[in-house]
Amino acid sequence: MKITRLIPTKIVAIFIVMMTISCASKKDIVYFQDALNYETIVNEDVFVTKFKVDDLIGIFVSGKTPEAGRPFNLYRGAQEGGIAAEQVDYLVDLDGMIDFPILGRIKVAGLSPNELRNELREKLTVYIKDPIINIRLKNFEVTINGEVNRPGTYKVNGERINIMEALGLAGDLKIKGRRDNILVMRDFNGVRNYMRIDLTSKNAVNSPAYYLTQNDVVYVEPNKSAINSSNQDSRAGIIVSIASVLITSTVLLITRN
Template identity: 60%
Template structure:
């Protein structure tokens, strides 16, 4: 009888220890920027300005001191404004497979690879024969990033500004889960049909200098599971049978001990 009690005790202990080992995680697995010292000042020259890609949707509005002069270069609402002129609104242009937009009067203009500021200057130059001192308002409308994998709220997020960092994107996804690998975050970037896969280590301060620290439109951030999550996933497939057998053994042993 003592042997039976010992066996049951060992079985229960094994299950408890096993569950603890699987669920535990080292601080090195979950802490960001582990090599950053207290009050350390890091001067980084890492900067990024997005450039336009194929399939980008861009809102453009042209204005001048003479509203009538800019009419041919804008899309207008039906309601009349001051002086009988319609109110202009941004016209959406799609960058085609040739990297061009079809602009009123000016025709095809190649902007793929240009930054917003470079595009504004190009449009101003081309509009000079028609308009005096044109003002160009320009906005990228399809700036989204997708965050997938071991994060608390995976999904595709709209970016309201002109740039976003990988940390801000992870913040939109409500941070990484405890089982997400911080040291091997994958950034998938599309360059006009060519996919580029790069990884970034968020446990190191050097991540701030990574070219992938600043995301571009339609980037995908994927956080892979750590070893603990992979192990648990493997065990989950056998969990039902294992738990049933263990429960049966323990229940039978308890009944025997109670009767005796």
């Protein structure tokens, strides 16, 4: 009878251990855990988007009359049958330059939209009085992979986005996504940087990875609970088989006794 009691006890112990290992604690899943109630922090953020190689920039120049800015805007095709010609965007080449009508080659890599606007305005005042310059980054996208609900590449409307907003686009992290060691991969003019950010701490907002730049890749790795669950799934068939054998043996022992 000792054997009869021992075998079911082992089966129960196996399942208890499996349940315990797969549980995640509060400190693994809560954002900004060290933020105090009613805590106020002065925002000293000075982040601005900078243009990179391979960026696609939309630039439209206008003046007091439509004719004033026309020579400085590139179009594809001609306006026919009421269909307007398509404006051409500027691709930043490997040297960080764009070819601008009349003004020639201009260095834009490393400049913010506002810095480029000021530079163009200074150059254009020779040709246009009080030029109006609209600049927009056309290929601002971020890619989010790993333990998120909707992994993929997302287009950003605007000139900047923080990592919390980006994760929101991806449906937030899954419960088993690791929040304290998120990887951000950033390529700036041929130099690739790898940065880690801990979203369980309020200090995350001071990280250089908090604000994303165009074409950043964010990867959320699985936490220990997810890894353990994966290992358990791969061993599930073996455990079930062993449990079946043990249960069968127990039934036989009880029947014989």
